[in-house]
Amino acid sequence: MCRTSSPSPFREVKVDAETGETRVSRWVGVFDIGRLIKAKTAASQMRGRIVMVWAWAWRWRRRRSSTRATGGS
Numbered sequence: 001m002c003r004t005s006s007p008s009p010f011r012e013v014k015v016d017a018e019t020g021e022t023r024v025s026r027w028v029g030v031f032d033i034g035r036l037i038k039a040k041t042a043a044s045q046m047r048g049r050i051v052m053v054w055a056w057a058w059r060w061r062r063r064r065s066s067t068r069a070t071g072g073s
Contacts, residue, residue, distance in 0.1 A: 009050050027054075 008030040015022050029050040036042055 009053055011054075 009027060010029070011027040012025045013022055014025050027050065029046060031046055031049075033042060033046075
């Protein structure tokens with residue numbers, strides 16, 4: 001039995017061709033949360049989880065970029 005939920009986040013991003021700046025134009029997350037007790041709390045936790053996963057992905061991307069630049073692993 002799993003006691004945590006995992007989001008399935010989807011993002012639409014736009015990249016400025018001149019500057020390389022990346023912007024998220026929209027995002028949505030799908031969760032399997034089980035029985036809902038407090039809607040407001042659940043909504044806040046889902047938003048927070050999406051932001052946390054998003055930040056983790058950006059950090060991972062940055063690490064991969066710096067590893068490639070230095071030739072390390």
